[in-house]
Amino acid sequence: MGAVKLELRCHQRIDGISVDPDPDWKFDSLLSELNSLETKLNTSAKVPAPFIKARPRDFSNEKSANTSRRPFVMRVSEDEMEDTESKVEEDRSLVAAKRFNCDKIYLSNSDDSDYESDLEFQSYLVGEVGSVEGALCELTHEHKLDVKEEIRNRISALETDLMGQSEKSSSALTRVERYREARWEMDRKLDTHYQRKIAEALDNHLTAVQRDHELRSQIEERKIRSDAAYEEAKRKEKALQEEKLRQEKAKVESEARLRAEEAKRAALEAERREAKEAAEREAIATSTRVAARVAQEEAAGCQMEANSQTSNESKGFASDAAKKSQSASNVLSAAESALNLEQGRLQKFKEIDERNQALRLTYNKDFSSYERHISRLIKQISGTKEVVREKSCDIIEIFKDPLCPQSISIAAFAKKVVSHCESPDIDAFACGHVIVLVTSQVPHAMDLLLAEFHRACIYTVPKHIMYSKSTFESKEAYYKAIGYKERDGKIESIEDYLGRLGSYMKLYGAMIQTEVEGVRNEHGLKEGWAWIARFLNTLPANRYTAVALCAFLQVAGFALFRKYKSQFMKMLSIISNNFLEALKARQEPGLSLTIAEIQSYMEDKMFLKEPKGRGLQGSLLSSVMVPEPGYQESHYRPPPNRYSYH
Structure with a gap:
């Protein structure tokens, strides 16, 4: 899209009013100049009543807030070049005739239609004012194009932003879905773990209960056995007491018999001892008498020899006993x-x-x-x-x-x-x-x-x-x-x-x-x-x-x-x-x-x-x-x- 600089092919001043006093005006300066121009036109008697605007011209300044100030240059796209050239030719014809064939015109930010119908109803315009109105139309058209471009840009930006937000939303939804699935998996694992723990705890509890029941049953059995053993012991003890009494009675009787038998044996033993002692005394007396008779019959020499031999034998026995006692003392150490x-x-x-x-x-x-x-x-x-x-x-x-x-x-x-x-x-x-x-x-x-x-x-x-x-x-x-x-x-x-x-x-x-x-x-x-x-x-x-x-x-x-x-x-x-x-x-x-x-x-x-x-x-x-x-x-x-x- 190229840029076209429009130049008016008419006198620069009409009735003392500059048609294009400064071609490089800024848009704000142009607006202020147009407002002053409308004020003059409204107060001038030469301007017919139908041209008076119902409300003052007010161009939106939204674009100026977002763009930098630049000279007033109209840019026309290539597809609009033919329309622009035709409009230039019409403008030239109008300038040559020094009048605008237009009807009552109401310039605003939204009026861009019914242009030809207005020209049919308004057929009388002063020639000097037509060039200004043409410029205003061009400016209005340029502004509309800029506004459309801005709207398209904003729509494009909004679409881009919307697509970005949509992608972010879809990404966020994907992350949320993944997080939900992860949490669900984690919850499932935790639930399985908790169920396993609960099952183990229940199993341990049941095992402990069973063990306690078995232990109690064993204790009861032991108590029963101990009671039975105690009763059996009491019965045996009673039987032992009876047996003891019987044994004591038998013991007393046996002791009495033993004492009687011992007394009888002692009496018999005493009689035997007395008889034996009497026999020994008699034998000793007899041997004594025999020895006395033998001694009287033997000679004195034989008696001395016998006495000397007896003394020698007694000495030998004494020496043997001494030897034996000495050997015994040498053998034993204590x-x-x-x-x-x-x-x-x-x-x-x-x-x-x-x-x-x-x-x-x-x-x-x-x-x-x-x-x-x-x-x-x-x-x-x-x-x-x-x-x-x-x-x-x-x-x-x-x-x-x-x-x-x-x-x-x-x-x-x-x-x-x-x-x-x-x-x-x-x-x-x-x-x-x-x-x-x-x-x-x-x-x-x-x-x-x-x-x-x-x-x-x-x-x-x-x-x-x-x-x-x-x-x-x-x-x-x-x-x-x-x-x-x-x-x-x-x-x-x-x-x-x-x-x-x-x-x-x-x-x-x-x-x-x-x-x-x-x-x-x-x-x-x-x-x-x-x-x-x-x-x-x-x-x-x-x-x-x-x-x-x-x-x-x-x-x-x-x-x-x-x-x-x-x-x-x-x-x-x-x-x-x-x-x-x-x-x-x-x-x-x-x-x-x-x-x-x-x-x-x-x-x-x-x-x-x-x-x-x-x-x-x-x-x-x-x-x-x-x-x-x-x-x-x-x-x-x-x-x-x-x-x-x-």
């Missing part, structure tokens, strides 16, 4: 006090054994079931407080059983405890606790137990027997005397014997060092200190005594050091300086390992560390998992006295 204690305990053991044999004959009953029960209880001993307390109470209950004499059950207890040392899985400290708890209730059981220890292991006395050909008939006899056992006609090996020897000494050491609060140990640390003093003072240093001392120190050394402190350290110094040196000087095969153990015990100060297993465990898992606190009490009723551990 303290006199220890031998006296051993003799007293063995004497009590002999008396009780004889009494038990008489009771078995009297009752004519087999008590082996009680012995097996005691043996089973001892084998079940383990290193927990509950087990130790339970087994101790069970053994004491057996001692109090009226159907079994107490001497028989005590002897069985002592025998089974000592023989349990041969078991490889023995817990010495737990057995020591059971021994102390049982003997605190039955004190005379300790003497029988110590007698069994002395019979099984001579080093618990302590004493040692040396080999002597004049004293022992053979090596086998000597081995049996010091405690070797015979199996299948063969004496056991020295390794087996030393293993049993160490087990006996460990149990003995565990027993003397056991301390239970509120319970008196009948053979405690004081006896352990006396044992080690007698051991070092009287026993020689050899392989047997080294094993015994090492086992005793490993178990009881911690407790002895805790009580005697510096005195125990002096004792260890004596062992290091005297006993170990004597062992090293012997250079016996197999002795180096025991020497190394004793040296390691003293050098590493093992007596400062509590031996493993000395402190009993608190409880078992089975006792922790009891369903009700009263369940265990309903099944177990402890004896009158209780024990406490710390």
Whole structure:
């Protein structure tokens, strides 16, 4: 679209009015000039009345607000060039005629039609005014074109903006849709997760309810069983009471019979003794009379010879007895006090054994079931407080059983405890606790137990027997005397014997060092200190005594050091300086390992560390998992006295 600059082909001034005074006017200046021109025309008499405008000319200034000021130049598009040229020719014809053939014209921003009809009604115009009106028409047309262009531009801009807004809206809707789908997927996942959690919680709850129901049913069953057991126990107890009364009655009757029989036997024995003594007295008297007669008949020389020979024989017998006593003192190594204690305990053991044999004959009953029960209880001993307390109470209950004499059950207890040392899985400290708890209730059981220890292991006395050909008939006899056992006609090996020897000494050491609060140990640390003093003072240093001392120190050394402190350290110094040196000087095969153990015990100060297993465990898992606190009490009723551990 090109630009065309219009020039009026007429006089520049008509009746003193400039037609185009300034071709480069701005649009605002032109408007103000046109307004002034209309005012002059309206006041002039030469202008006919029909030309007067009904309202003043008012061009919109909206375009000037958005565009910059520029000279008044009309721009015509190429498709409008022909119309423009035709209009120029018409303008030229009008100028030549010096008049406008137009009707009444009303110029405004919206009037762009009915132009030809106006010319028909208005056929008289002054020639001088026609050029101005033509210019105004051109300006009006240009303004309309500009307004249309602006409207088209604004419509295009609005369409572009609308399309952009539509795209933004569609993009926003797409994002919203994606967000909605994402939220829906997230909600679905959360809902699935929550449903899974709810299902798991419900399953756990149902499982817990079922478990609780099963536990309650088990508790009810246990209560029913306990009630049944309690009724059965009451029935058995009643039967036992009746049996006890019957046994007591039978016992009284049997004792009366025994007393009568014993009195009868005693009377018969007294008669036999009297008869025997009378016969002996008569024989002695007869021999005396015969000897007197022989003596009178023999000569004095023969009598002197007989007297000298008799004196020589008596001297020979005296020398043999002295030799035998001297050899016996050289064979046996022990303290006199220890031998006296051993003799007293063995004497009590002999008396009780004889009494038990008489009771078995009297009752004519087999008590082996009680012995097996005691043996089973001892084998079940383990290193927990509950087990130790339970087994101790069970053994004491057996001692109090009226159907079994107490001497028989005590002897069985002592025998089974000592023989349990041969078991490889023995817990010495737990057995020591059971021994102390049982003997605190039955004190005379300790003497029988110590007698069994002395019979099984001579080093618990302590004493040692040396080999002597004049004293022992053979090596086998000597081995049996010091405690070797015979199996299948063969004496056991020295390794087996030393293993049993160490087990006996460990149990003995565990027993003397056991301390239970509120319970008196009948053979405690004081006896352990006396044992080690007698051991070092009287026993020689050899392989047997080294094993015994090492086992005793490993178990009881911690407790002895805790009580005697510096005195125990002096004792260890004596062992290091005297006993170990004597062992090293012997250079016996197999002795180096025991020497190394004793040296390691003293050098590493093992007596400062509590031996493993000395402190009993608190409880078992089975006792922790009891369903009700009263369940265990309903099944177990402890004896009158209780024990406490710390």
